Amino acid sequence: MTAQSTRQPELSFGSAWRYADAPDSTPIEIAHRYGHFIDGEFVEPADGKHIATINPATDEPISDIAAGDESDVDRAVRAARAAQAKWARTKPRERAKYLFRIARRIQERAHELAVLETKDAGTPIRESRDLHIPLAAQHFFYNAGWADKLRYAFAVASPRPVGVCGQIIPAGAPLLMAARKLAPALACGNTCILKPSELSSLVVLRLAEILQEVELPPGVVNIVTGGAKTGEALAAHTGLRAISFTGSTETGKRIARAAAETGARVTLQLSGKSPNIVFADASLDQAIEGAVQGVFFSRGLSCCAGARLLVEEPILGEIVRKLKIRMATIRVGDPLDKNTDVGPLACKQQLDTIKAYLKTACDASAQLHETSASPLPKKGSWCRPTLLTDVHPSDVACREEIPGPVLAVMTFRTPDEAIAQANDTPFGLAAGVWTDKGSKGREIANRLKAGVVWCNTYHKFDAASPVGGCRESGLGREGGIQGLRPYVEFS
Ligand code: NAD
Numbered sequence: 043m044t045a046q047s048t049r050q051p052e053l054s055f056g057s058a059w060r061y062a063d064a065p066d067s068t069p070i071e072i073a074h075r076y077g078h079f080i081d082g083e084f085v086e087p088a089d090g091k092h093i094a095t096i097n098p099a100t101d102e103p104i105s106d107i108a109a110g111d112e113s114d115v116d117r118a119v120r121a122a123r124a125a126q127a128k129w130a131r132t133k134p135r136e137r138a139k140y141l142f143r144i145a146r147r148i149q150e151r152a153h154e155l156a157v158l159e160t161k162d163a164g165t166p167i168r169e170s171r172d173l174h175i176p177l178a179a180q181h182f183f184y185n186a187g188w189a190d191k192l193r194y195a196f197a198v199a200s201p202r203p204v205g206v207c208g209q210i211i212p213a214g215a216p217l218l219m220a221a222r223k224l225a226p227a228l229a230c231g232n233t234c235i236l237k238p239s240e241l242s243s244l245v246v247l248r249l250a251e252i253l254q255e256v257e258l259p260p261g262v263v264n265i266v267t268g269g270a271k272t273g274e275a276l277a278a279h280t281g282l283r284a285i286s287f288t289g290s291t292e293t294g295k296r297i298a299r300a301a302a303e304t305g306a307r308v309t310l311q312l313s314g315k316s317p318n319i320v321f322a323d324a325s326l327d328q329a330i331e332g333a334v335q336g337v338f339f340s341r342g343l344s345c346c347a348g349a350r351l352l353v354e355e356p357i358l359g360e361i362v363r364k365l366k367i368r369m370a371t372i373r374v375g376d377p378l379d380k381n382t383d384v385g386p387l388a389c390k391q392q393l394d395t396i397k398a399y400l401k402t403a404c405d406a407s408a409q410l411h412e413t414s415a416s417p418l419p420k421k422g423s424w425c426r427p428t429l430l431t432d433v434h435p436s437d438v439a440c441r442e443e444i445p446g447p448v449l450a451v452m453t454f455r456t457p458d459e460a461i462a463q464a465n466d467t468p469f470g471l472a473a474g475v476w477t478d479k480g481s482k483g484r485e486i487a488n489r490l491k492a493g494v495v496w497c498n499t500y501h502k503f504d505a506a507s508p509v510g511g512c513r514e515s516g517l518g519r520e521g522g523i524q525g526l527r528p529y530v531e532f533s
Contacts, residue, residue, distance in 0.1 A: 061373075061381045066167050070157050072244065075106045078114055078267060079250035081121035082260025088113040093240060093269070098164040098386040099377055101421045107243045110268035112275045115235070118264035119281040122206045122233040125261030130203045130231040132259075134190035141186035141229060143256035148179040148217075151252065155217060155245055157378070163216060163242035164385040164422075166377045169339065177503060178221035181521070184505035185225035188526060192230060195523050201530035203231035204307060205283035208276045210297070211246075212289040213239040213388045214345075220246050222520045223286050224263060230529035232284075233262050237276050239289075240269040241388050274300070282306045286528060288345070290443075291469075291514045298517075309518035309528040311345065311510055313443045314471030317464040318348040318500060319454075319486065322357045324476035325498070330364050332474060332500035338372060338427040338447040339383055346472035346509070348449075348500055350440060352460050355453040362431060362451060369413045372427050376419070384447055386422040393423040396446035400428065403439035403450075407432050435463050443469070457486060465491045471515035474500040493519070 075092060077084045092106035108114070129137070148155065155178075156171040165174065192201050207227050211219035216238050227234050238246040250265050266272060273293070277285055277300040287297045288311040301308040318336060320329045336348035353361050377385030387393050404410055411429040418424040427447040433440050440450050454460040464473060473492040475483045480497075487495040493511040496502060503509065508522035518528050 063376075064380045065376055065378045066157055066160075066380065067378075068153060068157050070154055070161070072105050072158070076244070076247050076267070077108050078110060078118065079247065079253075079263075079265040080114075080118045081124075081264065082254065082258075084250070085117075087111070088117070095162060095240070095242075095244060097161050098241075098388055099419070099422045104161060105244060107240070107247070107267040110237070110266040110272035110275070114266050114268075115272065115275040115279055116281075118235045118266050119206060119279050121261040121264050122235055123281060125259060126203075126205055126233045129233055129259060129262050132231070134192065134231075137229060137231065138186045138189035140256060140258050141182045141189060141225060144252060144258070145179045145182035145186065147252045147255055148175065148182065148249075151248075152176065152179070155248060158248055159215075159217060159242070159245045160377045160385075162244040163213060164377050164388060165215065166339070166382045166385045167380055168382070173503075174215045174218045177505065178217040180505040181218070181221040181225040185229040185526075188226075188523075189229040192526065192530065195526055196530070196532070198532045200533055201230070202533060204529055204531055205232060206281055207232045207234045207529065208279065208282045208285040208306070209234055209236045210273050210276060210285070210287045210289065211236065211238055213241040216242040217245045217249060219288055220249060222525070223288075226520075226525045227286075227529045228262065230526055232529050233264075235264045235266060235276060235282075237266050237268065237273055240267065243267045277301065278304065280304050284309070284528060286518075287311070288520075294516070307528065309520075310516040311518075311520060312471075312514060312516040314345050314347070314469045314511060314515050315350060315441065315443050315467045316346055316348050316469070316472040316474075316492065317350040317352050318474040319352045319460045319464055319476065320354065320357070320361065321475075321477040321482070322354040323478040325478070326357065326361060326364060328498065329476040330361065330368050332476065332498075333365070333449065334368050334372070334427075336474065336500040337449050338369070345511075345515075346494065346501060348472070348474055349444065350464075351449055351451045352463055353451060353453050354460075355455050358451070358453050362429070365429060365451075366411060369411075369427055369429065372413050374413065374418060374424060374426055384427060386419075386424055387446060390423045392445050393425060396425050396444055396448065399439055399442070399444045400430075400448070403430055403433060403437060406437050406439070407434070408437070408439060408450075435466055441467050457482070461486060461489045468514040470512035472496070472509075472511075
């Protein structure tokens with residue numbers, strides 16, 4: 043299948059920002075139909091059902107993926123159980139070798155994986171190529187290093203694998219999300235059943251080909267595709283010893299209830315409404331760049347999107363003015379184009395949800411500013427980066443996660459007020475603090491209810507640094523030594 047191109051619409055500001063189209067036209071082989079990956083091979087779903095996966099930038103079908111049901115999930119769990127004892131007994135340094143091989147193959151096939159993620163998930167190629175795929179490889183490298191050093195990772199000697207793990211991941215950054223779960227689980231000697239989102243399964247199925255190439259023993263990793271029903275069947279399976287979920291808080295609560303029935307250990311990475319706090323003494327241009335990249339470039343799909351900008355009152359006018367100038371240079375369009383900043387939304391339903399939130403915000407009191415009035419591509423679902431001003435901390439737009447590139451701007455007068463506002467949502471995922479004073483940044487960070495706090499930067503990830511949330515943003519961590527903890531138990 044050849045690369046598809048959606049023409050970048052003309053931007054309505056000066057010619058300085060007009061770039062020639064630069065779509066990545068690398069041809070990628072995509073089968074017209076995929077089965078599940080169970081026991082080391084691709085198999086047809088039990089009831090033969092498939093669902094179409096579409097290119098969100100063009101609304102054109104790319105391929106069909108299997109729609110898993112209870113019997114497919116059960117088959118995958120049985121394969122994982124059969125492989126568990128042998129994989130757990132495999133010498134840790136041998137397990138490490140498999141992880142190193144997977145990491146190297148991801149690096150070798152990085153461009154192909156990036157293009158595939160971009161076509162299937164709509165991630166701008168710059169982000170999939172420069173961030174998601176390299177980080178996915180890094181998670182396998184990092185955890186390979188731990189495989190034979192696990193007893194040094196914990197204060198207690200002889201950690202043991204938990205057993206068969208179910209893992210469910212969201213639509214955004216599919217390969218990275220898969221790597222964050224699979225790499226530590228495998229390093230610790232567990233076997234897995236992974237369910238990618240029905241909106242972005244193709245790059246995860248390509249990972250299955252890599253697992254075959256590196257001759258990972260059959261059954262150690264199984265991939266069952268499908269939608270919510272497939273996820274429900276996996277979460278409810280009594281053969282799981284642990285379940286790890288990344289996605290919305292609403293679904294996460296269902297997973298937790300199902301795990302309470304089965305007794306599986308549960309780890310949850312959920313939604314957020316993360317604040318960026320900008321003090322008057324900060325470098326404002328840097329803060330604006332952090333805010334823009336932190337929420338707009340990820341189309342609000344990243345868990346850590348900094349969707350609230352809390353600005354010290356005297357600099358509000360300057361910040362909004364500079365933000366509008368910066369926003370006018372953001373390019374929305376074909377995600378395969380190397381100059382594109384913001385790609386399409388995952389689906390039409392996402393656009394409807396965003397529109398409903400924006401209407402509620404405007405009905406309340408909010409002023410809405412969009413990037414530019416230039417036309418968006420005709421096919422696909424698109425949302426221009428949008429700024430909301432004149433909003434109050436109690437507004438729905440400031441308290442609930444809006445699944446799109448929407449930034450709400452509020453003001454504070456004192457550090458205490460900034461902290462109170464930042465903590466005033468049910469979530470606790472990430473936060474940013476922008477100030478010239480190191481001690482102030484540290485003090486504020488310590489008082490924020492968030493799993494990750496960045497100072498004078500935003501949205502920076504590393505396999506060695508744990509991420510995760512508190513309150514309604516989740517339970518447990520991924521990445522770093524902490525990311526191994528859900529996958530071990532002690533005698
Ligand atoms: P989602 O909850 O709709 O779906 C996530 C996964 O769960 C998908 O694979 C889906 O098929 C599956 N699923 C849906 N309903 C299910 C059910 N009833 N039982 C079992 N599985 C079910 O989330 P999404 O729209 O794919 O992703 C967006 C959300 O994910 C946002 O809220 C975002 O903040 C969050 N997110 C969090 C992190 C993090 O690390 N905290 C990272 C990325 C995304």
